[in-house]
Amino acid sequence: MAARVELNRRGFLRVSFVAAGGLFVSLYLDPKSVSVAQEGPMPQAAAKVYPPDAFVNIRPDGKIVIQVNRLEFGQGVQTSLPMVLADEMDADWSNVIAQLAPAADVYKDPLFGIQIVGGSGSIAHSFTQYRELGAKTRAMLVAAAAERWAVTPNQCRTEASVVHGPGGRSATYAELASDAARKPVPAKVNLKSASEFRLIGKRVKRLDSGAKCNGSLKFGLDLDLEGMKVAVVAHPPVFGGRVKSFIDTEARRIEGIRDVFEIPLAKGTGVAIVADKFWPAKQARSRLKIDWDLRGVEAADTVELWTRYKQLAGTPGNVAASNGDANAIDKIPAQKRIVAEYEFPFLAHTPMEPLNTTVRFDGDRAEVWAGSQFQTVDQMAVAEVLGLKPDQVTFHTEMAGGGFGRRAVTDSHVQREAAVIAKRLRGTPVKLVWTREDDVQGGYYRPMHFHRVEVGIGPNGLPLAWRHVIVGQSLLAGTPFESFAIKNGVDSTATEGTADTHYNIPNLHVTAHHPRVNVPVLWWRSVGHTHNAFVMETLIDELATRARIDPIAYRQKLLKPDAKKLLRTLELLDKATASWRNKLPKGHALGVSCHECFDTGVACAVDVSIENKRPKIHRATLAVDCGIAVNPLSVESQFQAGIGFGLTQLMAKGAITLKNGFVEQRNWDGYVPPYIVDAPVAVDVHIVPSTEAPTGCGEPPVPVISPAVVNALSRLTGKRYRSLPLVTV
C-alpha cells in the first residue's frame, strides 16, 4: 500500500490509499500519448500505473532514453535516477540519455502524489520505483529473446544492453525492443541483490557536466521561441499593495515595448510590461510612474517584529512536544540553568538563475516551460488562470539553475503572473522574468524565528529539563498542505529538529506561536531544520563544554539508543577526524555538530580560526548516513556544496530586513551570499556503508555547518552566538 495525496482542482488535499497497480506497455509508445490516455479514459480511482515505456525508450540506434520524474537544478538527480533504472535493466550506461519529464500523472512522486522535488524525496521515494521499472523492462526484453531462441528466460543473462542466451546467441536491446513491447508487463520482478549492482553505489560522473562546462546547456531562462515576447512586472513596494493609477508614457517611448497593463497578483496588483526583449522591458519598468494604494496593507517591520516575537516567546505556545514533566525546569536551581534566546532573520533563496516561466495560450490549449519543483501545482495554477483543464496545459520541465525551495511555491505566483500575461497575448509565447531584485524584494522568504530555551542541567552534566518556545510564521497555514502539516495549532515545519529531537531529554516541552505577518514565507532548503538544528546543536555543545566532555562523546552519550544513523555518523566522524581533531594549531578551534533530517544522519567537524574578524574554516569533515549511497560522487558533491549554501546563514549581511513594509535589500550587494573566502578550504565527506534504503541528500547538508562553525568560535572567544546573521565575531 502506498500513501497517495491527490491535489484536486480546488486545491485541497485528500489522502487516499491505493494498491500498487499493474502495468501496460509498448516500448515504442510515445510517453506523452500514454500520459494523456491515462488522464482521459482511465477511471479517476484507478490504481497507480507506471508504464515502463513512459520512463524508458529504447531507440533503434541503441540509445536508451530515460525520463526523470524530477526537476534537475544541480542536485544530480538527472544522473542518479537513470543509474538506478539502468542498473536493474542492465543497460549500457554509455548509451543512456536522461530527459526531464513533463508534467503528467505517471511522473508524480509515488509517496507525495504530486510531481515535486521536495522533502529530499527524489531518490528516497523513487529508488524502488525506478528499480522496478528497470527490472520489468529487462524481464520483457529477456522474454522476447527467450521466445526468439525457444529457450527459457532463466537460460538468458543480460549485460550492457545485450541479452545473452545458450550456445553463444546474443541480441541487443534495440533488436529486441519491438518484440519486447508486445510482452506482458510482469506483475512482479526480482530485484538485484546489492552485490549484483553495476552502477548503484559507484562514483558515476553526472551526465550534464559536459554541457554545463561548455555553456551549451539550456536553462529555462535561455528559452527562445519563434515570436516570443519577454515580460517583467512592477510589483507593489509593500506586499499586498494595489495600483491606484499609472502613467506609462515614458515607458512606452522605449523601442520594442508591446504592451503595458495592470495585472492581479497573488497579493495585490501590479503592472506588466511586455517587450520584444528583456532589456527594453526592464528599462521601461523603471520609467513607469505608479501611484500605489497601500491603505489597509500591514507594513511589516523587522525591528518591531523582534519585539513582538520576544514577548510572545515569554508565554507558552501550542504544544509541539511534551515529554515528562513540563514544569521540571522550575525545580532546578538557577546556577544549573541556561536561559538562551535566539534570533533568525528572514532569508531569501536567490538561486543563480532568476525565476522565470514561459507560457503560450492558444485558446483551448496552453504550453508552459518552467524550471519547476512543483509541476502538478504549477500546471493546475496555469490551467485555472486560463480557464482550462490541467490536461489541456502541456507543461515542460526546464533545467533550472538552483532553487533551494524557491521553485516550489504553493500559490504558483510566478506561473500565475505568466499565465495572466499570456492570456492577454493569446497565441504569442511570453517569457516572464523575475529579476534578482524582484526575487530579493519579492517575499517568499525563510521566515524569521525567535527561540527561547530554558535548559536545566542534571547532576551528570546532561540536560534534565528543557522548555522551548518557538515563534515564527507558519509556512503552510492557508495553503493546500495545511491539514497535512498543522496539528494542534503547530506547523511541524517550524518545530522539526527540536520537537522530534533524537537527544534523550527526560523532560522536554516544546511549544510554538505562529504570528500572522504580511510577508510571504516559504521553505528554504532544509526548512525548519535551518534554525532548529542551530539552537539544538549550539546548546548541546554549550552543555558539553560545561560538563568538560568531548563534544563527540557528549553527543554519543546523550543520543537515544535508537538514533542509529546519528550514532553511526558520530562514530565515523570520530575516526575520520582522529588525525587532526586534537592537534590544531594555535588560534584554531574544533567545532562539532550533528543533525538528522529527512531520514539522513549527518555529523560535522570543522577547524576554524578568526581572520579579519570573520570565521575562517580551514577544513570541514562530514560523516553521512543516507542508507545506500546511490551515487557516492553525487552525495559527496551535495554535501560539499550544501554546507556552502548553509553558510548563507552566517554571512554578516545574510538577512532580509523590512522597514515600514519595505524590503531593505535589493540584490547580492545588500544580501551577500558566501564567497570562496567564506567557504571551507577543504571538505571531506565520509559515507557510512549501508544496505538500508537510500534517503535524501539535498537538504541534510545545510543545517549542520552553521552550528559547527559557531561552536568553534565559542571555543576561541568564550562568547555564545545566538543571533543570526553573524554580524560580529
Next chain:
Amino acid sequence: MSAVALLKATPKPTEKNIEESMGGNLCRCGTYPRIREAIKTAAIQITKGGA
C-alpha cells in the same frame, strides 16, 4: 576566466592565491572546495604537460 588569469600569472598557486583570484566569483551552489580542487588539478596538469 579568473582561474585562467591566475594560472597564467601563477602556475603553482597557493590557497591564498586562489582565494584572492576567485574572491569576486559567486557560486550560488557553494561548490568552492571543488573550484579550489579544479584549479589545483589544472595547475598540476599544465605543469606536467610542459606548457
